[in-house]
Amino acid sequence: VSAFPHEHQNFLHCLPEHSSKSYPISKVVYTPINSSYSSVLNFSIRNFRFSKPETPKPLLIITPSHVSHIQAAVICSKSHGLQIRTRSGGHDYEGLSYVAYRPFIIVDLINIRSISVDIVNNTAWVESGATLGELYYRIGEKSRTLAFPAGICPTVGVGGHFSGGGYGFLLRKYGLAADNVIDAYLVDANGMAHDRESMGEDLFWAIRGGGGGSFGIVVAWKVKLVPVPALVTICSTIKNLEGDAVKVIHQWQYVANKLHEDIFLGIVLTGGNTSTQGGIKKPTATFYSLFLGKVDELVATLSTTFPEFGLIKKDCLEVRWIESTLIIASGVFQTVESLKPLLNRTPSTIDSTKIKSDYIKKPIPKAAIEGIWQRLKAGDIEAPQLVFVPYGARMSQISESETPFSHRAGYLYKIGYMVGWKGQNLKAKNRHISWTRELYEYMTPFVSKSPRTAYVNYRDLDIGSNNKYGKTSYKQASIWGLKYFGNNFKRLVYVKNKVDPHDFFRHEQSIPTL
Ligand code: FDA
Numbered sequence: 187v188s189a190f191p192h193e194h195q196n197f198l199h200c201l202p203e204h205s206s207k208s209y210p211i212s213k214v215v216y217t218p219i220n221s222s223y224s225s226v227l228n229f230s231i232r233n234f235r236f237s238k239p240e241t242p243k244p245l246l247i248i249t250p251s252h253v254s255h256i257q258a259a260v261i262c263s264k265s266h267g268l269q270i271r272t273r274s275g276g277h278d279y280e281g282l283s284y285v286a287y288r289p290f291i292i293v294d295l296i297n298i299r300s301i302s303v304d305i306v307n308n309t310a311w312v313e314s315g316a317t318l319g320e321l322y323y324r325i326g327e328k329s330r331t332l333a334f335p336a337g338i339c340p341t342v343g344v345g346g347h348f349s350g351g352g353y354g355f356l357l358r359k360y361g362l363a364a365d366n367v368i369d370a371y372l373v374d375a376n377g378m379a380h381d382r383e384s385m386g387e388d389l390f391w392a393i394r395g396g397g398g399g400s401f402g403i404v405v406a407w408k409v410k411l412v413p414v415p416a417l418v419t420i421c422s423t424i425k426n427l428e429g430d431a432v433k434v435i436h437q438w439q440y441v442a443n444k445l446h447e448d449i450f451l452g453i454v455l456t457g458g459n460t461s462t463q464g465g466i467k468k469p470t471a472t473f474y475s476l477f478l479g480k481v482d483e484l485v486a487t488l489s490t491t492f493p494e495f496g497l498i499k500k501d502c503l504e505v506r507w508i509e510s511t512l513i514i515a516s517g518v519f520q521t522v523e524s525l526k527p528l529l530n531r532t533p534s535t536i537d538s539t540k541i542k543s544d545y546i547k548k549p550i551p552k553a554a555i556e557g558i559w560q561r562l563k564a565g566d567i568e569a570p571q572l573v574f575v576p577y578g579a580r581m582s583q584i585s586e587s588e589t590p591f592s593h594r595a596g597y598l599y600k601i602g603y604m605v606g607w608k609g610q611n612l613k614a615k616n617r618h619i620s621w622t623r624e625l626y627e628y629m630t631p632f633v634s635k636s637p638r639t640a641y642v643n644y645r646d647l648d649i650g651s652n653n654k655y656g657k658t659s660y661k662q663a664s665i666w667g668l669k670y671f672g673n674n675f676k677r678l679v680y681v682k683n684k685v686d687p688h689d690f691f692r693h694e695q696s697i698p699t700l
Contacts, residue, residue, distance in 0.1 A: 190217050194245055194289070200262035201248075201255075204377070209252035214297070216247045223247065227284070230273055230294065230531075232341070235538040236281030238610055244271070244284070244292045251297045253371075253379055256403050259293050261377035264690055271693070272403050274314045275343020275531075279541045279645045282399060282693045283346065287654050295345055298405060303328045308413075309368070310334070313406045314345030319511075319528035325411060326508030326525060332411040333507045336363035340515050341533045348407055349398035350643035351591040353600075355450045355476040355514065358579040360412045364394035364589050369408035372401075375686040379405070392681040392697075395591035397642040397670065400678075400697040401685055414507045419477040419484050421502035422519045423495070424470050431471045432555050434494050435574075438473075439549035441492045443578030443598045448478040449487070451495075453574040457562025469562035475502075476510060537569070537606035540619050542626050543644040544601045545593050550632040557628060567621050568614075573602040592672030593639055601633075602644055623648065642670040642695075651694040663698045670695075 190198055198215075205211040216223045226247050231237045245268065250256045263270050269290040273283035284292055295315030301324040303310045312321050319340025325332055335356035337347055352363030360366060369382040370393060382390045392401050425431040435453060442451050457469030473495065477484040481502045488497045505513065505521060512522050562570055582595040593600070603625055605618040626648075630638070640649055650666035652658035660679060667675035675697075682689075682697040689699045 197266040201258045204258035204261045206254040214249045230276030232277045247292045249294045256373045257377040274345025308411045316344045322511045323528040330416045333414040335360040346398040351395045359447045361580045366410045371406040372404045374402045375690040388681045395589040396678045399693050417504045419481045420510045421475045423473045423501045436552045437494045442576035447579035451475045455572040458567040458570045539606045541644045542603045543641040544633040545639045569606045571604045575600045590674045637668045640669045658698045
């Protein structure tokens with residue numbers, strides 16, 4: 187306590203006054219003099235761009251083990267003029283869950299991560315600090331034929347992921363993670379705890395896709411589990427430029443969003459230094475598919491609906507859905523011996539990263555695909571990745587206003603542009619970020635317009651941000667808000683005004699008050 191900045195001493199005394207005596211909060215509070223402070227801070231940092239000595243650090247970190255700790259953190263931060271950054275899995279691409287430019291604390295939900303799966307009612311309660319891998323593992327433990335439609339990387343946290351939508355290979359059949367949330371437990375800006383009924387339908391709507399960190403701290407989510415066959419088919423097919431990749435990618439745009447809802451067929455383009463072979467950089471296109479059925483049926487269906495693709499049985503595996511999540515995440519297409527890696531919270535590598543996103547409404551010409559290909563070959567870039575995610579099917583049936591996530595009917599697919607590089611060297615950072623921005627610029631004529639839309643979970647501060655200090659006007663926030671949420675942005679601002687009029691939960695892209 188003595189080493190804590192004098193002006194914030196009262197904050198420390200406030201915390202125990204507002205939390206349960208049976209769960210002493212002092213056990214889960216880390217100030218910079220605590221020997222575990224740095225390891226607790228760094229454990230869930232997933233982007234080294236925001237882990238430099240000069241990156242602003244929190245005054246303290248709380249890792250609540252009881253909901254009253256979250257309530258105390260909110261009440262005391264509010265009364266002492268501190269900001270809160272809530273962290274679940276720490277995957278925010280702009281580090282917004284653990285960096286702020288005003289005195290702040292981190293509420294890190296790493297200890298709030300229990301999962302209870304109910305296979306009688308096909309539902310689960312999952313706490314925000316759980317990872318997607320933990321959720322999938324617990325579902326797989328109880329059932330071969332139940333699943334949950336969420337993201338691909340198992341270390342992603344439930345809290346941020348569900349808050350921004352959350353897509354994975356089941357999105358064409360079942361929509362986003364947020365589309366399958368049926369109740370939630372949340373601590374609001376006054377430190378009050380609510381379930382769906384007491385928070386009201388406006389707030390319940392806003393937290394299912396309106397982006398994390400704006401409306402409160404979601405402690406837990408009740409989700410609907412979805413049926414899958416006992417065996418599903420996954421395939422991975424690599425194509426390159428010497429072959430017919432450009433032609434097949436071009437044709438894919440006309441087909442992928444119209445395929446049967448049981449088929450997901452996405453593409454990952456890779457290039458850069460990592461795919462250097464014999465001194466020549468060889469970008470490749472990997473087509474990933476998940477089919478809710480047997481391999482023979484998938485091969486037969488695609489041979490008529492997408493003959494140019496030429497899927498062969500040898501590129502596919504029939505596995506349980508739970509196994510498919512691990513195989514797809516690892517990128518190594520072979521059967522797995524243990525599902526335990528799904529429980530691992532730490533990814534195999536952690537790099538500095540940058541991401542941008544786009545949505546496509548009209549197929550892009552072959553020349554544009556060739557232009558992308560050229561850029562994947564050029565420049566000293568370590569690990570560029572372009573992810574093409576097909577929409578259609580269930581995604582087109584859900585109305586634009588059902589949840590804040592507005593990119594529904596009319597969208598053929600989404601592109602994520604990602605780069606990752608080792609270390610924190612400034613030159614490397616500038617080179618990689620410039621490469622991504624140049625590619626984004628190049629894509630302008632081919633992607634959605636007025637506004638050019640983007641995915642909030644692929645957080646990108648290039649598209650606009652709130653003022654670091656002082657209020658941000660509705661007009662200024664609309665620049666990025668309309669891109670992420672379309673016409674839903676207005677309703678998000680209305681909800682924010684209603685539930686957090688003093689703008690307590692804020693960050694560079696939090697929903698502003700009026
Ligand atoms: P993190 O803890 O950083 O939180 C993200 C944001 O939500 C922050 O603003 C934070 O304050 C807020 N927040 C966190 N917990 C909250 C809570 N309990 N209540 C309220 N606000 C909260 N996306 C996708 O749709 N499909 C995918 O397959 C992938 N794959 C993927 C792989 C990798 C390696 C990365 C880095 C990211 C993805 N993503 C993704 C994007 C991912 O969905 C997005 O970054 C999520 O917001 C991450 O959630 P975390 O809880 O991990 O992040």
